[in-house]
Amino acid sequence: MSELSQSDPEIFAVIGREHSRQNDGVELIASENFVSLAVMEAQGSVLTNKYAEGLPGKRYYGGCQFVDQAEDLARRRAMELYNCEWVNVQPHSGASANGAVYLAVLKPGDTLLGLDLSHGGHLTHGSPVNFSGILYDAQFYGVEQSGPLAGRIDMDKLAEKARAIRPKMISIGASAYVRDFDYVRFRQIADEVGALLWMDMAHTAGLIAAGELSDPLPHCHIVTTTTHKTLRGPRGGMILIGKDFDNPFGKVAAKSGRVKKMSELLDSAVFPGMQGGPLMHVIAAKAVAFGEALKPEFKSYAQQVRKNAKAMAEAFISKDYQLVSMGTDNHLVLIDLRNKGISGKKAERVLGEAEITTNKNMVPFDDRSPMVTSGIRLGTPAMTTRGLKEEDFVYLVDLIDRVISNADDEIVITEVRTAVKALCERFPLYGSFDQDS
Numbered sequence: 001m002s003e004l005s006q007s008d009p010e011i012f013a014v015i016g017r018e019h020s021r022q023n024d025g026v027e028l029i030a031s032e033n034f035v036s037l038a039v040m041e042a043q044g045s046v047l048t049n050k051y052a053e054g055l056p057g058k059r060y061y062g063g064c065q066f067v068d069q070a071e072d073l074a075r076r077r078a079m080e081l082y083n084c085e086w087v088n089v090q091p092h093s094g095a096s097a098n099g100a101v102y103l104a105v106l107k108p109g110d111t112l113l114g115l116d117l118s119h120g121g122h123l124t125h126g127s128p129v130n131f132s133g134i135l136y137d138a139q140f141y142g143v144e145q146s147g148p149l150a151g152r153i154d155m156d157k158l159a160e161k162a163r164a165i166r167p168k169m170i171s172i173g174a175s176a177y178v179r180d181f182d183y184v185r186f187r188q189i190a191d192e193v194g195a196l197l198w199m200d201m202a203h204t205a206g207l208i209a210a211g212e213l214s215d216p217l218p219h220c221h222i223v224t225t226t227t228h229k230t231l232r233g234p235r236g237g238m239i240l241i242g243k244d245f246d247n248p249f250g251k252v253a254a255k256s257g258r259v260k261k262m263s264e265l266l267d268s269a270v271f272p273g274m275q276g277g278p279l280m281h282v283i284a285a286k287a288v289a290f291g292e293a294l295k296p297e298f299k300s301y302a303q304q305v306r307k308n309a310k311a312m313a314e315a316f317i318s319k320d321y322q323l324v325s326m327g328t329d330n331h332l333v334l335i336d337l338r339n340k341g342i343s344g345k346k347a348e349r350v351l352g353e354a355e356i357t358t359n360k361n362m363v364p365f366d367d368r369s370p371m372v373t374s375g376i377r378l379g380t381p382a383m384t385t386r387g388l389k390e391e392d393f394v395y396l397v398d399l400i401d402r403v404i405s406n407a408d409d410e411i412v413i414t415e416v417r418t419a420v421k422a423l424c425e426r427f428p429l430y431g432s433f434d435q436d437s
């Protein structure tokens with residue numbers, strides 16, 4: 001950093017402030033995590049200088065012999081992690097990975113069936129403000145409002161809807177869904193209506209890699225992910241196929257007339273379809289993160305992420321908070337704050353004043369707008385990386401409850417901020433990392 005402090009003190013200062021914010025506060029945004037210093041080192045390396053359009057061994061530029069090795073390592077490790085036949089590690093982000101799937105599978109106007117954004121789905125699963133809802137005929141399934149399946153997907157209703165609309169692709173995956181998915185049933189439904197099945201495991205990729213949630217790879221035709229959430233790698237995306245197959249659209253290789261594999265269509269959709277040069281420094285950092293995820297310590301980490309989420313859910317329930325689906329299977333809890341008389345927007349703001357970072361979130365059947373919302377979403381991946389255990393999350397729930405129950409009381413918020421600072425000092429982020437070095 002000394003180079004940067006000399007050449008650009010303004011940006012150096014910004015990075016220092018952000019480092020302090022991360023170190024001194026409690027990070028409960030479910031989609032965030034803290035990468036290792038090794039991941040950051042790879043990402044901040046000379047690999048950022050290299051153009052490498054194409055795939056290892058088949059590049060459009062010279063001098064790719066070493067970045068090829070980095071990408072091969074990333075691919076090999078990802079395939080080992082998910083026990084799959086094919087992967088493309090080049091997508092710049094989760095949204096880019098998803099864009100490549102659309103480009104490879106659908107034509108504009110084709111029908112997609114995905115989880116409604118307001119029920120936990122993601123923008124790229126057909127929201128009208130996203131390319132996926134603008135270019136394609138996006139139809140949705142949701143979760144139940146009440147009854148034994150409250151907050152969960154009713155698979156019989158989903159099957160009925162799929163039979164009625166006969167989508168070309170069905171998507172699974174979410175940004176705010178607390179339960180595991182029944183991939184076997186999803187696949188039966190997809191097969192019955194002749195749809196391709198796509199799972200976006202962006203949020204849960206780390207838990208799936210560690211065997212903490214059921215594995216979509218054997219059941220879904222295509223799987224996409226981000227690499228920076230529970231998987232704890234650099235910001236980025238990736239596409240995987242468990243067992244490669246002939247593409248069902250009759251696309252053939254120009255010279256030989258051979259039917260192309262689905263993986264080939266996806267490779268072409270990433271480049272040249274969607275992206276230019278891959279970010280080789282990020283791909284190297286992905287390789288480092290996948291190597292970390294293959295170690296036994298990562299399994300313990302993923303187990304702790306879930307234990308912490310369960311402890312947090314139980315502590316909230318004991319304080320009369322309404323959790324969507326009344327608990328969690330994964331790394332996040334979604335709280336419907338309507339019985340507490342505070343909006344998601346205000347809860348996010350006052351918790352932020354106490355240095356507890358969360359995000360407002362729509363809850364299923366919300367009557368407030370996405371900018372206000374009735375809920376907040378909390379996740380355990382980042383603070384579990386810092387070493388917090390169940391009892392620490394129960395303590396955090398006490399602090400969050402104090403803020404939410406006294407949202408207009410500056411004194412309480414100041415007291416909680418002091419408690420947060422003391423907690424964070426016990427679990428330093430990048431213990432030995434010195435921003436001035």
Ligand SMILES: Cc1ncc(COP(=O)(O)O)c(C=O)c1O
Nearest residue numbers: 093094095122174175200202226
């Ligand atoms: C389910 C899901 N898919 C895709 C994405 C998009 O990832 P990115 O922000 O890397 O584009 C997210 C991000 O929140 C997500 O939750």
